[in-house]
Amino acid sequence: xxxxxxxxxxxxxxxxxxxxxxxxxxxxxxxxxxxxxxxxxxxxxxxxxxxxxxxxxxxxxxxxxxxxxxxxxxxxxxxxxxxxxxxxxxxxxxxxxxxxxxxxxxxxxxxxxxxxxxxxxxxxxxxxxxxxxxxxxxxxxxxxxxxxxxxxxxxxxxxxxxxxxxxxxxxxxxxxxxxxxxxxxxxxxxxxxxxxxxxxxxxxxxxxxxxxxxxxxxxxxxxxxxxxxxxxxxxxxxxxxxxxxxxxxxxxxxxxxxxxxxxxxxxxxxxxxxxxxxxxxxxxxxxxxxxxxxxxxxxxxxxxxxxxxxxxxxxxxxxxxxxxxxxxxxxxxxxxxxxxxxxxxxxxxxxxxxxxxxxxxxxxxxxxxxxxx
Amino acid sequence: xxxxxxxxxxxxxxxxxxxxxxxxxxxxxxxxxxxxxxxxxxxxxxxxxxxxxxxxxxxxxxxxxxxxxxxxxxxxxxxxxxxxxxxxxxxxxxxxxxxxxxxxxxxxxxxxxxxxxxxxxxxxxxxxxxxxxxxxxxxxxxxxxxxxxxxxxxxxxxxxxxxxxxxxxxxxxxxxxxxxxxxxxxxxxxxxxxxxxxxxxxxxxxxxxxxxxxxxxxxxxxxxxxxxxxxxxxxxxxxxxxxxxxxxxxxxxxxxxxxxxxxxxxxxxxxxxxxxxxxxxxxxxxx
Numbered sequence: 001x002x003x004x005x006x007x008x009x010x011x012x013x014x015x016x017x018x019x020x021x022x023x024x025x026x027x028x029x030x031x032x033x034x035x036x037x038x039x040x041x042x043x044x045x046x047x048x049x050x051x052x053x054x055x056x057x058x059x060x061x062x063x064x065x066x067x068x069x070x071x072x073x074x075x076x077x078x079x080x081x082x083x084x085x086x087x088x089x090x091x092x093x094x095x096x097x098x099x100x101x102x103x104x105x106x107x108x109x110x111x112x113x114x115x116x117x118x119x120x121x122x123x124x125x126x127x128x129x130x131x132x133x134x135x136x137x138x139x140x141x142x143x144x145x146x147x148x149x150x151x152x153x154x155x156x157x158x159x160x161x162x163x164x165x166x167x168x169x170x171x172x173x174x175x176x177x178x179x180x181x182x183x184x185x186x187x188x189x190x191x192x193x194x195x196x197x198x199x200x201x202x203x204x205x206x207x208x209x210x211x212x213x214x215x216x217x218x219x220x221x222x223x224x225x226x227x228x229x230x231x232x233x234x235x236x237x238x239x240x241x242x243x244x245x246x247x248x249x250x251x252x253x254x255x256x257x258x259x260x261x262x263x264x265x266x267x268x269x270x271x272x273x274x275x276x277x278x279x280x281x282x283x284x285x286x287x288x289x290x291x292x293x294x295x296x297x298x299x300x301x302x303x304x305x306x307x308x309x310x311x312x313x314x315x316x317x318x319x320x321x322x323x324x325x326x327x328x329x330x331x332x333x334x335x336x337x338x339x340x341x342x343x344x345x346x347x348x349x350x351x352x353x354x355x356x357x358x359x360x361x362x363x364x365x366x367x368x369x370x371x372x373x
Numbered sequence: 374x375x376x377x378x379x380x381x382x383x384x385x386x387x388x389x390x391x392x393x394x395x396x397x398x399x400x401x402x403x404x405x406x407x408x409x410x411x412x413x414x415x416x417x418x419x420x421x422x423x424x425x426x427x428x429x430x431x432x433x434x435x436x437x438x439x440x441x442x443x444x445x446x447x448x449x450x451x452x453x454x455x456x457x458x459x460x461x462x463x464x465x466x467x468x469x470x471x472x473x474x475x476x477x478x479x480x481x482x483x484x485x486x487x488x489x490x491x492x493x494x495x496x497x498x499x500x501x502x503x504x505x506x507x508x509x510x511x512x513x514x515x516x517x518x519x520x521x522x523x524x525x526x527x528x529x530x531x532x533x534x535x536x537x538x539x540x541x542x543x544x545x546x547x548x549x550x551x552x553x554x555x556x557x558x559x560x561x562x563x564x565x566x567x568x569x570x571x572x573x574x575x576x577x578x579x580x581x582x583x584x585x586x587x588x589x590x591x592x593x594x595x596x597x598x599x600x601x602x603x604x605x606x607x608x609x610x611x612x613x614x615x616x617x618x619x620x621x622x623x624x625x626x627x628x629x630x631x632x633x634x635x636x637x638x639x640x641x642x643x644x645x646x647x648x649x650x651x652x653x654x655x656x657x658x659x660x
Contacts, residue, residue, distance in 0.1 A: 122574040
């Protein structure tokens, strides 16, 4: 299944890029748009591409932190600072408000509301399944995705994926919006093997029970989720660098947040400008990079950081859609093996990347996760 | 049940029959807190008359009766037809009676004991009949929690009927099982890992699916799917509880017999079993 835009700060223009037309839909965020501007965006998109699926994510992940436009939305609870978020009645009331928003906006689908818990306990998951069922009963003309937030750390526990999947699969909802929380720093890859294996098992079990998984907020790790059988993945321009963490909504701190990167499939890595030149000189561009319409533009403006930034986002988003469409267990295994060999060759040359941590170490961990999950 | 209680319940049942114009025939069976008698009404119809031990009637009893009433309304051929629940005063004691259709064909346990293991076609028919009953049970947000060959009774025409809802759980109501118990209710040899470990948060209709899978394995394979040669029942239960893998011999038998849905039904985690009751039904129908 095709992939989805994960909408973020100032990213709505990317929906209309001709070269990013492979995206089948977008996960819409009330954090970055108020209801009027989001409705206008949706209307514009409907007129351009009637088949483009718009999924509304209420984004109550961290309700007690100030987040852009979110507090202006009717579904944002006014009592969030004092409410008992473990009470079913509170969620019922929140769903009432959310159903009103959804029935007004008329998206194709809505994610059930959820928060990032302090601890990922079974009763949290059981309650979230009830919340999803409750929302399903309240919205019409719109499908509901069961939101599931998992912690990469929690997934390292033996059989935890099976246990969580057994709770989530009690839901009658046939689509899952999966969010993976970690404490990974920007520009680093998820590489805890046991956690990755747990996430992959969870995806496999849910898909095996005919619950289609849309993995939100994903990045190059999409390769693993697709290899595990995820129906689709969503990404946004900032997810070339960032992951879903507790500090996700903080503004980018100086430095790496706004540096431009290009995505290189042959290494399954993101590259700084000088690294692009190195990899090109080594003749190691992948077929995907050569086919990427933004590659030539990047090479032409390699010394212009401002031009690069926007091109880097597009380059990454184009690759994401291109790879997602052909990613399965076998093709991901091939891509990882190829990347593993290439990083080894680069070590031997040696060919060193600009960033010390950009050494391909995660590729080996991803290979292990894929082989062992 | 003590002999004194058996005697008391029999006397009450006899008096009930005299009062209602029924003909008392015999004791059909008893559990710890109730006895079932075969009686015949004035039209000649045989009825299963249950009488509960005074003092034992509690929330569980009323949930059982509520479940039977709800399921009886479906008119499903593989669910018992519930007739009535009646309070009756006898010898200074209040008794609770319930009346259901009497199923003449005996239990699946007896059938296998006398007729031998079921062949493939009979096993598929049995799976379809009981799994379609489970669709109704699941649709009412109920979990039977004690599916086993003793609780699958045959009609005269061979149709299987799921009976004994004494451990039924209504998922829409608060659980009556304490979380601190090491093991939840159910017959251990047929119970799922989540019952054996009292993992209440993952109990749903798939718990019954597991027990049906084990029951079918007993009737077709002749053994528990998790049993190793020489295992005692306690050892088998321990294997299930620890979520050990099923025995390869069972998988080989199910595969070579063209009964692969059985392997999925007895997976140790609910997420790996059939998620919806309709998908289970489709799996058996497509064989």
